[in-house]
């Protein structure tokens with residue numbers, strides 16, 4: 001069973017992969033198609049980030065606060081970074097890839113997003129790994145993964161990043177986000193990773209890649225696991 005660090009690593013790798021792709025600015029005179037693809041990739045980044053940070057705020061930072069002596073300090077700093085990221089992503093979400101602010105905001109996020117991941121992986125994880133039993137780490141990992149289905153897909157910077165607040169308002173916000181996504185086609189067919197493939201296609205790939213537990217996974221989870229396995233192979 002994957003533990004919380006496995007689950008977080010999988011998310012971080014996916015985000016880092018998107019950041020690396022987005023870092024390459026489009027050439028002057030890029031086609032409309034290329035710009036649309038870029039916007040789709042940014043949407044995917046916003047969706048993944050929104051879910052990830054909301055879930056960390058619900059299930060991860062409370063554990064850090066509880067288990068580490070300097071946990072409050074670490075969680076405060078990380079939550080502040082996450083809040084700033086949400087502000088940037090919320091602005092980015094409203095812009096077209098041709099808008100003058102788009103590339104500036106994106107470049108800002110690429111840098112701060114990497115810094116935030118680095119902070120979590122190097123300043124928080126090592127001590128937390130020591131402070132948690134394998135059983136605890138696995139349970140938190142499961143809560144995080146289970147939460148994905150009900151996590152918001154938009155940044156919601158005006159919701160205070162407190163676990164009780166997010167647990168109370170998160171599922172309703174997520175339902176609204178998902179309905180809006182479905183109505184607008186947001187987050188689908190972005191040409192990055194596995195999005196746009198059918199569940200059967202993903203299942204076939206999961207079998208070829210030897211991903212365990214694939215038969216009980218939904219489409220979203222299959223997509224994530226296949227993308228993660230493909231990244232490892234590169």
Ligand SMILES: [Fe+2]
Pocket residue numbers: 052053056078082116120
């Ligand atoms: Fe985070």
Ligand SMILES: [Fe+2]
Pocket residue numbers: 008012052056117120
């Ligand atoms: Fe994270």
